[in-house]
Structure formats: structure tokens, C-alpha cells
Amino acid sequence: AQTVTQSQPEMSVQEAETVTLSCTYDTSESDYYLFWYKQPPSRQMILVIRQEAYKQQNATENRFSVNFQKAAKSFSLKISDSQLGDAAMYFCAYRRFYNQGGKLIFGQGTELSVKP
Amino acid sequence: DAGVTQSPTHLIKTRGQQVTLRCSPISGHKSVSWYQQVLGQGPQFIFQYYEKEERGRGNFPDRFSARQFPNYSSELNVNALLLGDSALYLCASSLATNEKLFFGSGTQLSVL
Structure with a gap:
């Protein structure tokens, strides 16, 4: 069975600085997807970034980028030029490539606070 | 276009009761998924x-049971509620089973 682990329950960053959130996962499969979701106080899960395991190039979306280390089964999220609106819960998630029923497996989450 | 809508937003029930949660997907989306998010944890697929x-x-x-209607809206039913069923229930829709998920804001269920 696949598992996702986020070992940082809380992180803090100064506005305009850079922060990295960690995620590790366990799977025996070679093809899969990895995601970072943001959950603000509104509770709606918002997709931040997606990585396909078969792609060696790390995904980037504006200020958000990932460091995908397939052999180490590590998938960290880097937020550059942090903004007050980035404060939220961040969840790392895994999905099988040949998806069986739309199942995402989430980590426990990291609560990010941004200090002005 | 409206996003994924869930109703009600909050609900309070007592142990042993039954509850029905509703979800309307984004127009054109044919797939609906349900997740349970207990306080302090990540969502779990239902x-x-x-x-x-x-x-x-x-x-x-x-x-736990669910169904989807011809208009692609969905209901999640939970019978014989337990205290441990207290959670945020999230609905997500997508065009098809492997497509990007769009989440609603959830229904917060409290079981007393």
C-alpha cells in the first residue's frame, strides 16, 4: 500500500523569504502522480502543483516549485517570495498512474504561517 | 461558472442518527469523489x-454509502452515526476519473 508522510506539522516563514515543505512517500510502482494542495481557512483544497513521476524535470508554477527525488521517494515544495496569502495547510498527495477510482492518498499536512 | 457546491455547510447530529450530504459538481464534470477529513489529518478517500x-x-x-444522479450530483449517506464520524466531508469533481480534481468547501459534520 502507498503511504505519504509529512514530518513537519508546522512551518513558519518571513514574508518575501523562501520556505521548503518536505514530503516523503512509499510505493512499489514506477509510474504515479504527486501533488501539493493548499487548504486555506475556507477549507477548499486548491491544487498548487503536480508532478508526473515519469518526468525528470521538476514542476514549477510561478513562485512554487518542487524538488522531486524519485529514488529517494522525496517530493518537497519550495515557495519563493512568500506572501501573507500563502498561509494555509499544505498537503502532499499521491495518486496511482493507472488510477483505480480517483483515489488520492494524502499526508498529514503542514501548517504554514507567514510573518509580516 | 459555479464551482463544486456542497450542502449543508455545517451539520450537527447525535449518535445513532443518519445523515445525507449533498454535492453538485462543476457543470460538465461527470465524476464525483468523496473524502473524509478528521481534524488535524489529511483527507481520506471514501x-x-x-x-x-x-x-x-x-x-x-x-x-457509508453514496450514489450519483443523472445530473451527476451526488449524495453521501452515513447511517448509525458514531462520535468518530465527526469530520469535514469534502466532495471533488472532475471531467473523468483521471482528470484534475476540483474540491468544494466541505460539510462540517459534528456528532454529539
């Missing part, structure tokens, strides 16, 4: 429905 058929089920007891 069900996925596509074209009115169950396509996936998570590790939840038979007290």
Missing part, C-alpha cells in the same frame, strides 16, 4: 462515482 457507477471505494464501513 468513494468515487463516474457516470452513476461506483468506480472506487476506500476503507470505510458499510454504514
